[in-house]
Amino acid sequence: MNVKTIKRPTFIEALVPITFLIIIISVSILKFGADPQIPLLLATIVAVLLGFKLGYKWDDMEKGMISTINSSMQAILIQMIIGIIIGTWILAGIVPTMIYYGLQILSPAIFLPSAAILCAIISVATGSAWTTAGTVGIALLGVGQGLGMPLPLVAGTIISGAYFGDKMSPLSDSTNLAAAVTEVKLFDHIGHMLKTTSVSFVIALILYGFVGMKYSGSALDTAQINQLLDALKQHFHISPILLLPPILVVSIVIMKVPAVPGLLCGGILGGIFAIIFQKSTLADVILVSHYGFNSQSGFEAMDSLLSRGGLDSMMYTVSLIIVAMCFGGVIEKIKVLEVIAEKLLIFTKTRGSLVLTTALSSIFCNFTMADQYLAIVVPGRMFRKSYEEKNLKLKNLSRVLEDSGTLTSSLVPWSTCGAFMLTTLGVHPFAYLPFAFLNLINPIVSIIYGYTGFTMEKDEILSPSKEIDDSSSSQELINEIE
Structure with a gap:
């Protein structure tokens, strides 16, 4: 029997x-204003055709797609539940209450830094930028709109604070994954990240303070508020x-x-509070949970802000994740990333170039594989040996993976994180990208540290590390970690 030989791609x-x-x-x-699902599907077809040329069977590539989709199933479930939470919390008056009190407490001068700090605190406590x-992000969006600030600016502030907390929390999936894939103790990893992330966050807060001063000098539309x-x-x-349900969820x-x-x-509490405090019926709760809340007050500012949520609102994101995971699964299965990685290793001669290449690879994975987990796992496997050869502690690698992979994931519209933020906040990632100061600054700070050697800790004595089976897929490694 002739067995077709599988070739590596050039x-x-x-x-x-x-x-x-x-x-x-x-x-x-950019030209047609289309959504990314169909382009991603077409790119998947091209990857599959390349797989056939290399000798792969359809079953092999299909298994790669299903395996990668399976890695995102928890994210999909969380997105659907958060859609329900948004709908029921608006119906229950929870989000309107947070907006109401926020408008009376916060002023334009301090709003942006305060919003970033609040999101950071909540995200550290929950370990989730999505939550x-x-x-809280939806409420802050309403407060910012009431204070006359552009929504992309407010969304960028929310993203910065949320991802600071997500990155630094011991409860975060991405934080635990980065530590596990590099075999670094969790709190060693967090402590080492603090050296880049704290500096980046302070710079971001200063920038938000300067931007906020611009709005504090303008006449506040008190009539609108x-x-x-x-x-x-x-x-x-x-x-x-x-305010009790948010406290209880945290x-x-x-x-x-x-x-x-x-x-x-949290979603169930929202439904119960809607029935008790807003006199809603069970039918109202079920409909809002599915289709979202539709505000028809006649006041455009409130209607545009509160007409959102529901299970259905997340189906766009779910479809995007599934298609993106299909593409990521195929290109990993047919060794496309492995071949590209080998070429990238040519550019890792110095410590600085190694850090730069690691960061760019994580960002590249976010754009091509559309998942922050894979943006941590794949470069983590690719560059581990290079860090060891340069006598660098692996917590340097784990830090760079998060500084670049975790923080840029929400800036890619077709990634799991970017698609979620688009659906949840109603602002396109390319619109809030210029204002997500932490997410833009942190990778740059990490690269600067790499070239200067600042806080780049070295191993006193090299010890042989645990071998990683390069034949195993990134999804198998994620499964082992979980």
Whole structure:
């Protein structure tokens, strides 16, 4: 029986599906204003055709796609539940209450730094940028809009704070993954990240302070704010008691209850509070959970802000994740990334170039594989040996993976994180990207540290590390870590 030999792609062949993806997405989004799902599907077809040419069977590539999709299933479940939370919390008056009190407490001069710090605190406590954006973030978006600030600016501030907390929290999936894939103790990893992330966050807060001063000098539209406050009170029962569900959800997550049941409790609490405090019916709760809240107050500012949420609102994101994971699964299965990685190693002669190449590889994985987990795992496997050869502690590698992979994931519209933020905040990632100061600054700070050697710790004595089976897929490694 003749068995068809599977070949490795040449470097030129490996670039074909990547180049096609970049071109088709650029043309479709920038020229036609299309969504990225179909371009990603077309790029997947190109990758599959390359796989056939290399000798792979359809079953092999299909298994690669399903395996990668499976890695994102928890993220998909969380997105759907957060869609339910947003809908029920608006119906219950929870989000309107947070907006109402926020408008009375915060001023334009301090709003942006305060919002970033608040999101950072909540995200450290929960370990989730998504939970922060889907709850407190929605309220802050309303406060910022009421204060007359551009929504992309407010969204960028929310993203910065949320991802600081997500990155630094011992409860975060990405933080634990980066530590595990490099075999670094969790709190050693967090402590080492603090040296780059704290500097980046302080710079971001200073920038937000300067931008906020611009709005503090302009005349505040108190009539607009008072109109929004009156509209909120007219259509919702506003009470400090309605702040209890967010506090309870944060507490549940801190107690290390798994994310899915913990967040589901938040959605159920939203429904119960809607029935008790807003006199909603069970039918209202079920409909809003599925289709989202539709504000029809006649006040455009409030209606545009509060008409959101629901399970259906997340289906765009779910479809995007599935298609993106198909592409990522195929190009990993047919060794496209492995071949490109080997070429990248040529550019890692010095410590600085190694850090730069690691950071760019993580960002590249976010754009091509559309998943922050893979943006941590794949470069982590690719460059581990290089860090050891340069006598660098592996916590330097784990830090760079998060400084670049975790923090840039929300800036890619077709990635799991970017798609979620688009659906949740209603602002396109390319619109808030210039204002997500932490996410832009942190990779640069990390690269500067690499070239200067600042805080780049070295091993006193090299010890042989645990071998990693290069034949295993990144998904298998994620499964082992979990």
